[in-house]
Amino acid sequence: MKYLQTIGEYFLMLKGIFFGRMTKRSVLTDLIFKEIDELIIGSLWIVGFLSFFIGAVVSLQTALNLSNPLIPKSLIAFAARQSIVLEFSPTFISIIMAGKVGSFITSSIGSMRVTEQIDALEVMGINSLNYLVFPKIIAMLTYPFVIAISMFLGILGAYTAAVMGGFVAPDLFVQGLQEEFIPFHLFYAFLKTFLFAFILATIPSFHGYYMQGGSLEVGKASTTSFVWTSVVIIITNYIVTQLLLS
Amino acid sequence: MIEVKGLKKKFEEEQILDGIDFVFETGKTNLIIGQSGSGKSVLMKCMLGLFTPEEGTIEYDGKAYSSFSDEQKRELRQEMGMLFQGGALFDSMTVEENVMFPLRMFTKKKKKELKDRVDEVLERVNLNDSGKKFPSEISGGMQKRVAIARAIVNRPKYLFCDEPNSGLDPHTATVIDNLIHELTVEYDITTVVITHDMNSLLEIGEKIAFLKDGVLAWTGDKSQIFKTEDQTVTDFVYSSDLFKKVKEAQKQGL
Ligand SMILES: Nc1ncnc2c1ncn2[C@@H]1O[C@H](COP(=O)(O)OP(=O)(O)OP(=O)(O)O)[C@@H](O)[C@H]1O
Ligand SMILES: [Mg+2]
Numbered sequence: 001m002k003y004l005q006t007i008g009e010y011f012l013m014l015k016g017i018f019f020g021r022m023t024k025r026s027v028l029t030d031l032i033f034k035e036i037d038e039l040i041i042g043s044l045w046i047v048g049f050l051s052f053f054i055g056a057v058v059s060l061q062t063a064l065n066l067s068n069p070l071i072p073k074s075l076i077a078f079a080a081r082q083s084i085v086l087e088f089s090p091t092f093i094s095i096i097m098a099g100k101v102g103s104f105i106t107s108s109i110g111s112m113r114v115t116e117q118i119d120a121l122e123v124m125g126i127n128s129l130n131y132l133v134f135p136k137i138i139a140m141l142t143y144p145f146v147i148a149i150s151m152f153l154g155i156l157g158a159y160t161a162a163v164m165g166g167f168v169a170p171d172l173f174v175q176g177l178q179e180e181f182i183p184f185h186l187f188y189a190f191l192k193t194f195l196f197a198f199i200l201a202t203i204p205s206f207h208g209y210y211m212q213g214g215s216l217e218v219g220k221a222s223t224t225s226f227v228w229t230s231v232v233i234i235i236t237n238y239i240v241t242q243l244l245l246s
Numbered sequence: 247m248i249e250v251k252g253l254k255k256k257f258e259e260e261q262i263l264d265g266i267d268f269v270f271e272t273g274k275t276n277l278i279i280g281q282s283g284s285g286k287s288v289l290m291k292c293m294l295g296l297f298t299p300e301e302g303t304i305e306y307d308g309k310a311y312s313s314f315s316d317e318q319k320r321e322l323r324q325e326m327g328m329l330f331q332g333g334a335l336f337d338s339m340t341v342e343e344n345v346m347f348p349l350r351m352f353t354k355k356k357k358k359e360l361k362d363r364v365d366e367v368l369e370r371v372n373l374n375d376s377g378k379k380f381p382s383e384i385s386g387g388m389q390k391r392v393a394i395a396r397a398i399v400n401r402p403k404y405l406f407c408d409e410p411n412s413g414l415d416p417h418t419a420t421v422i423d424n425l426i427h428e429l430t431v432e433y434d435i436t437t438v439v440i441t442h443d444m445n446s447l448l449e450i451g452e453k454i455a456f457l458k459d460g461v462l463a464w465t466g467d468k469s470q471i472f473k474t475e476d477q478t479v480t481d482f483v484y485s486s487d488l489f490k491k492v493k494e495a496q497k498q499g500l
Contacts, residue, residue, distance in 0.1 A: 021320075024351055116334040123294055124348050125323030 010206050016129040017202075023131045031131075035139035039101050040146060046100065047093055051084075051150040054092070055157030058083055063167035073168040077176025080158035082185075089150040090189045091237050094196040097143075098229035102204040105136060106225040109208030110218040118209070133205040143197035144190055151189075188244045195240065196233055203229045247272050248293060248404065248436055253302035255288055262288050264460030266302070272436045275427050275450040279441060280457035281482065286440045289457065290406055293438065294328060295319060306404070324352050327397030327435075329407040329426075333389040335381040335396070341368070342377035345395045352400065367395040371425060387418040391425070398429055405430065405437040412442060419443060423450050444489060447471060456482065 022028070059080045066075065109132055112118050121128040155177065162168045168176075207225035211217055253266040262285040270276040270293075278286045291297045293304055295311065304311045306322060314322060335344050345364045349355070368374045371391040381389055390410060397405060407426060411419035423443075427450045430437040439446070447454065451468035456479055464471075464479045471483060472493075484490045 027350060112336075115332055115337075116330045117336055119296065120328065120330060120334040120336075122296060123323065123326060123328045124351065125320045126351060 009210065010202075013129060013133075013206055013209065014202065016127070017133045017137070018130075020127040020130050023127065023134070027131075028135060031135035032138050035135045036142060038104070039136065039139050040142050043097060043100055043146060044149065047096070047146055047150050048153050050096060051089065051093065051153040052157035052160075054088060055080060055084055055154030056161035058088070058154075059158035059162040059167075060165065063162055063165065066167075072172075072176075074172050074176030074179060076162050076168050077158065077173040078179045080162075081155060081177050081181075084154040084158070085151055085189050086185060089147050089154055090192045090196065091233065093147060093150050094193075094200065094233050095230050097146075097196075097200055098204075098226055098233060101200055102229045103222040103226055105201070105204035106208040106211075106222045107218050109133075109205055110211045110221045111215065113209065113211055114213070114215055114218060129209065132209070133202065136201045136205060137198065140197040140201040141194075143200070144193045147190070147193045184244075188240070191244070192237060192240050195236055199229060199232050199236065203232060247307055248438070249305040249308075250289075250293070251303050251305070253289070253292060253299050253304065255285075255292060255297060255299045261460055263292070263299070266457075266460075266462060268455050268462060268465065270436055270438050271453055273431060273434045274452040275430050275437045275439055276453045276455070277439050277441055277447065277451050278455050278457060279447065279482070282442075284457045285460060286457055287408055290408060290438060290440060293404075294326065294406060295323065324348075324400060325403045327400065327402035327405045329390070329393050329397045329405070329410055331408045331412060333381070333386075333393040335389055335392055337381050339380075340377065341373065341379050341381065341384070341392050344381070344392060345399050348396065348400045363399060367399050368392075370398075370429075371395045387414050387422070390414065390418075390422055394422070394425060394429075398433070398435075401433060402435060405435045407437070407439045409440055409442060411446065416445065419445065420449065426450065444483060444486060447483070458482075 023031075059076050062076045062079045063073075066073070109118075112132070118128050118132075121131060159170075159173055162173055163170050204225045207221050207228070211221040248270040250266050250268050250270075253263050254261070255263040266289060278289060280286050288297060292299050311319070311322075335341075336347065339347065342361075342364055345367060346360055349360045349363060353360070364377070365374065368377060371394055373388060373391055373395065376384055376388060376392075381392065384392070394410075397407075405426070410426060411422045414422065423446050426437060426439065429435065439450070441447070447468055449468075451471065454464075454466055454468065454471055455462050456464040458478055464474065464476050466474065471479065474480065480493075484493055
């Protein structure tokens with residue numbers, strides 16, 4: 001019952017963001033650029049780092065476990081591509097982002113709630129939901145670029161580990177990368193990414209905006225927000241995969 | 247002038263405000279006093295339009311809030327300034343940006359004009375040197391002054407202050423009180439101040455409403471409140487030892 005009510009409140013929040021009064025255009029533009037800087041640019045380093053090394057480990061594992069001489073070595077590249085493009089970059093990185101970007105959003109909006117800054121916006125006649133959340137949603141539209149970079153670096157990491165480690169020749173690796181390539185998989189991966197971007201912007205905002213209590217609760221809200229954002233991402237991932245790939 | 251008539255507000259089953267009638271006058275500092283939890287902030291939030299009362303009307307210069315269209319409500323909001331208990335400054339913005347914020351949101355003026363107006367109000371609250379600092383880099387009393395500057399930058403007709411001097415030393419509290427009073431007279435604002443501070447009563451209590459158990463138990467001004475024999479008022483006003491002693495001394499004709 002309580003969950004149903006929370007879900008209802010979440011959709012009311014979305015209504016407030018999109019159908020409430022819009023913030024002045026020039027102010028909104030500034031806010032969007034600020035959010036892109038904080039949420040997207042600020043995450044590139046860690047996403048790049050993780051992607052490269054996970055890609056490397058994935059291909060290392062495949063290489064080490066490939067003892068059957070009948071299986072071609074190009075499988076290392078093929079396996080790395082499939083796991084990185086389909087799951088690792090869109091889903092796993094989004095879970096990391098739920099921790100990084102999600103808790104940042106919850107705690108920054110939550111502390112604005114606690115210190116009455118949101119009330120101050122409302123008193124001034126500003127639609128605080130639109131002012132605070134809309135720029136984050138728009139900024140997160142650029143999230144697929146982060147995932148594209150993650151895919152590229154992941155595969156680069158895989159290449160580096162496999163070729164430098166002497167497991168496979170460079171041209172064989174590149175050949176493996178091109179094997180049985182299905183363009184629809186890319187569509188599937190980026191569709192997921194867009195959905196995750198929306199989840200990453202809105203669920204943490206929801207937890208921050210509607211939090212109650214003092215600064216202690218801001219910390220708790222961030223944790224709850226991380227849990228729910230990850231859960232919703234994982235469930236959405238399952239549903240989308242079921243619908244599109246099976 | 248804000249006129250409150252028969253205002254009732256409850257949360258769940260608890261009746262917080264149970265029929266409030268009061269006139270907040272223009273060009274005067276109108277004080278709301280009462281114990282913690284007596285509903286002072288709720289009353290103020292009703293006047294700000296943040297809460298909707300179940301019964302009663304609130305009139306702003308003779309026009310009832312309930313008769314306003316959404317557009318008119320928005321315009322009314324822009325005529326209001328609010329000083330929050332904790333200041334509620336936006337901590338991602340500098341002092342200057344904070345004060346400029348309401349102007350930027352609602353006027354079409356050029357940057358230069360906005361900047362001039364911001365400098366003017368910062369000067370008024372004696373903070374022209376701190377414009378580039380962030381709220382976390384200035385003291386509590388300075389934050390309150392910035393919050394006042396932000397509240398008056400749009401030249402409001404109505405100014406609301408929720409405990410403007412809680413957490414301040416007696417000297418700074420007096421400075422803030424006087425500033426609020428001066429601005430009220432200077433710009434002919436209808437000012438509503440919630441306070442716990444007996445000193446404020448003495449200084450700026452031009453019209454006082456004492457809230458208890460959801461009704462106004464007493465109304466009057468600063469000269470009356472220290473003379474009244476009304477038990478509920480004296481119990482509240484003289485709960486501080488200092489005032490009790492002063493009162494006793496007065497009785498003995500000292
Ligand atoms: N949003 C709300 N939802 C439910 N109850 C509320 C809400 N706001 C206030 N109340 C209740 O209304 C009562 C009065 O609260 P209010 O904040 O007006 O007190 P106050 O007189 O301002 O006290 P203080 O001097 O401590 O600030 C309290 O019992 C409080 O629990
Ligand atoms: Mg209060």
